[in-house]
Amino acid sequence: MNDNIILGINQYGKAEVRVVKVTRDSARHEIDDLNVTSQLRGDFRAVHEEGDNAHCLPTDTQKNTVYAFARDGIRSPEDFLLRLGRHFTGNYEVVSGGHWSAEQYQWQRIPVNGEGHDHAFVRSGQETRTACVTIDGDQTWVVAGLTDLVVMKSTGSEFHGFMEDRYTTLKGATDRILATAVTARWRYNRLDLDFNEVYGNVKRLLLETFADTHSLALQQTLYAMGKRVLEAHPEIDELKFSMPNKHHFTVDLSPFGLDNPNEVFFAADRPYGLIEASVLRESSSPAGKAWENVTGFC
Numbered sequence: 393m394n395d396n397i398i399l400g401i402n403q404y405g406k407a408e409v410r411v412v413k414v415t416r417d418s419a420r421h422e423i424d425d426l427n428v429t430s431q432l433r434g435d436f437r438a439v440h441e442e443g444d445n446a447h448c449l450p451t452d453t454q455k456n457t458v459y460a461f462a463r464d465g466i467r468s469p470e471d472f473l474l475r476l477g478r479h480f481t482g483n484y485e486v487v488s489g490g491h492w493s494a495e496q497y498q499w500q501r502i503p504v505n506g507e508g509h510d511h512a513f514v515r516s517g518q519e520t521r522t523a524c525v526t527i528d529g530d531q532t533w534v535v536a537g538l539t540d541l542v543v544m545k546s547t548g549s550e551f552h553g554f555m556e557d558r559y560t561t562l563k564g565a566t567d568r569i570l571a572t573a574v575t576a577r578w579r580y581n582r583l584d585l586d587f588n589e590v591y592g593n594v595k596r597l598l599l600e601t602f603a604d605t606h607s608l609a610l611q612q613t614l615y616a617m618g619k620r621v622l623e624a625h626p627e628i629d630e631l632k633f634s635m636p637n638k639h640h641f642t643v644d645l646s647p648f649g650l651d652n653p654n655e656v657f658f659a660a661d662r663p664y665g666l667i668e669a670s671v672l673r674e675s676s677s678p679a680g681k682a683w684e685n686v687t688g689f690c
């Protein structure tokens with residue numbers, strides 16, 4: 393039996409580099425707030441097998457590069473990560489690829505006398521924007537997305553006509569609350585994009601579709617959201633969604649002599665339904681390694 397031990401797949405870098413860039417060219421400042429992870433791939437056998445660091449670019453250096461590059465501005469998370477990825481793969485023979493990902497926190501100007509303040513901001517916690525760049529040799533993939541876009545509809549949602557067996561107790565609903573926290577990622581087929589503009593538009597389409605789809609199942613709403621984005625954005629080939637069905641149960645108020653015409657609910661935190669799917673063009677380009685470092689989806 394050949395029981396040689398060999399090094400398998402590996403990557404390394406600095407995780408969760410928190411960088412805040414203030415653009416202060418004028419009295420009206422801009423804030424970019426990112427959490428960046430850099431992961432290099434390549435020939436790192438020597439450091440693993442021998443502890444030979446000659447071809448190991450320290451994770452500390454990767455962190456410093458994030459801060460140094462931020463000095464020139466962030467533009468968009470995608471552009472910033474592409475710059476990092478191209479820098480590491482372009483300058484070091486041993487680095488053949490890697491993953492660069494970011495979460496972006498959003499800040500809004502604090503309104504004072506009806507005007508957004510020049511340099512005072514409040515975290516606008518609607519959702520966290522995400523970006524992930526993967527490079528392998530001369531191929532590059534960009535996946536954008538968002539997490540925790542919490543939405544709710546107080547009507548316009550039904551769920552009935554489902555399969556039933558001896559364990560089914562759920563009653564069909566013709567008017568229920570639909571609530572979820574949308575986590576979505578989408579894969580671009582081009583890189584020459586205004587990533588900020590596309591992001592804003594995709595978020596708007598996701599919200600509009602959630603709002604204006606009369607839902608017969610969260611699965612149907614999810615699919616409609618993906619379809620709407622793909623129809624409007626030829627530069628996107630595929631979206632992946634992970635959406636918890638945040639159940640709201642009507643409370644029985646009859647012990648108190650009260651009726652409950654769908655007005656008082658118990659918002660359960662667990663368990664929750666978990667609805668996940670990918671929506672894509674049949675003609676889409678191969679996903680390649682686009683999803684390699686993107687976790688949390690089916």
Ligand SMILES: O=c1[nH]c(=O)c2[nH]c(=O)[nH]c2[nH]1
Nearest residue numbers: 551562608609610611637665
């Ligand atoms: O939109 C829904 N999809 C389901 O698959 C499901 N299952 C369930 O119990 N409630 C719901 N709601």
